[in-house]
Amino acid sequence: RKEVEQDPGPFNVPEGATVAFNCTYSNSASQSFFWYRQDCRKEPKLLMSVYSSGNEDGRFTAQLNRASQYISLLIRDSKLSDSATYLCVVRYNAGNMLTFGGGTRLMVKP
Amino acid sequence: DGGITQSPKYLFRKEGQNVTLSCEQNLNHDAMYWYRQDPGQGLRLIYYSQIVNDFQKGDIAEGYSVSREKKESFPLTVTSAQKNPTAFYLCASSWGPNSPLHFGNGTRLTVT
Numbered sequence: 001r002k003e004v005e006q007d008p009g010p011f012n013v014p015e016g017a018t019v020a021f022n023c024t025y026s027n028s029a030s031q032s033f034f035w036y037r038q039d040c041r042k043e044p045k046l047l048m049s050v051y052s053s054g055n056e057d058g059r060f061t062a063q064l065n066r067a068s069q070y071i072s073l074l075i076r077d078s079k080l081s082d083s084a085t086y087l088c089v090v091r092y093n094a095g096n097m098l099t100f101g102g103g104t105r106l107m108v109k110p
Numbered sequence: 111d112g113g114i115t116q117s118p119k120y121l122f123r124k125e126g127q128n129v130t131l132s133c134e135q136n137l138n139h140d141a142m143y144w145y146r147q148d149p150g151q152g153l154r155l156i157y158y159s160q161i162v163n164d165f166q167k168g169d170i171a172e173g174y175s176v177s178r179e180k181k182e183s184f185p186l187t188v189t190s191a192q193k194n195p196t197a198f199y200l201c202a203s204s205w206g207p208n209s210p211l212h213f214g215n216g217t218r219l220t221v222t
Binding site (some may be wrong): 004008031032033041042043044045046049087089091097098100101102103 | 117143150151152153154155158198200202208210211212213215
């Protein structure tokens, strides 16, 4: 089983739709969680950190469920510019190692 | 503006040659990392360094070497021992253990 798993997609949604991705992690000692966005052939860019109580940034909401060991990303009112691959990142404090999921590809259509 | 600079953006080499990828940051970050990404796949950690003159192997260090003589610089050498060197290489840095990564814009290495 991979340490950090994501549905690769693609998720094809119309503009204005709400879409959600989940990411599961296997190490219960995981301490820090992030969502990154990666455009085709570009570097990943931080979208948002994920806090224990959940957090929102505009149209984006991130949540953490420690009991079930997953994090989620909800995008409301999808825009064409949201089309990208969304990477889930988990950090285990021991050794300061970060583990990336394989990414979920989102395609927003007009 | 502060950031991470990787050079060159594209690099072509013949099989059997060593090649060094540059990574410089002016963010005053202590930790620096090298990742490799293959088409359609996630990032895999090659090496990381939490402090000057110290570095640790990641998950796929075989065939690679690094140095960290200066806080700002973390060059990666892809040696001829690396069996499948063609990939997208990403350098990143962070303040410390719980802070997110900031990435450079990557180097695409093609070895023929």
